Amino acid sequence: MVQFKSPDSGEIYEFLTNNMKMSAMTIAELYRKRWQIELLFKRIKQNYPLKYFLGDSENAIKLQIWSALIADLILKILKKGIAAKWSFANLAAMIRLHLMTYIDIRGFLRSPEKALQSKFSNIRSPNSKQLLLIT
Numbered sequence: 001m002v003q004f005k006s007p008d009s010g011e012i013y014e015f016l017t018n019n020m021k022m023s024a025m026t027i028a029e030l031y032r033k034r035w036q037i038e039l040l041f042k043r044i045k046q047n048y049p050l051k052y053f054l055g056d057s058e059n060a061i062k063l064q065i066w067s068a069l070i071a072d073l074i075l076k077i078l079k080k081g082i083a084a085k086w087s088f089a090n091l092a093a094m095i096r097l098h099l100m101t102y103i104d105i106r107g108f109l110r111s112p113e114k115a116l117q118s119k120f121s122n123i124r125s126p127n128s129k130q131l132l133l134i135t
């Protein structure tokens with residue numbers, strides 16, 4: 001067992017290890033990096049449909065996993081670029097719902113109500129040449 005005292009918070013962490021050659025700082029850093037990987041796996045399992053694979057071949061499974069990782073990266077970039085506080089699950093759900101909607105995604109994520117109102121007010125303007133199917 002090794003102990004590590006955090007320089008930021010002053011908390012003492014204890015880690016079980018069988019590697020006594022590494023320093024406590026190195027072991028703490030390895031655990032921190034591993035924890036980030038565990039959080040990534042948890043987020044991917046919760047937000048992306050990887051329970052059932054769409055194909056049986058190795059290539060199809062790899063494509064589906066890579067697609068989930070790319071979607072995760074895009075959502076992380078979007079989340080970082082907006083000031084509003086969205087949970088990752090809510091952000092993923094909103095993007096999934098409005099994926100095929102022609103809307104400014106950053107404006108929508110800053111203020112969903114305002115973005116949808118402006119979109120629908122543009123459709124209903126009297127100068128619009130497009131006919132409404134539903135009134």
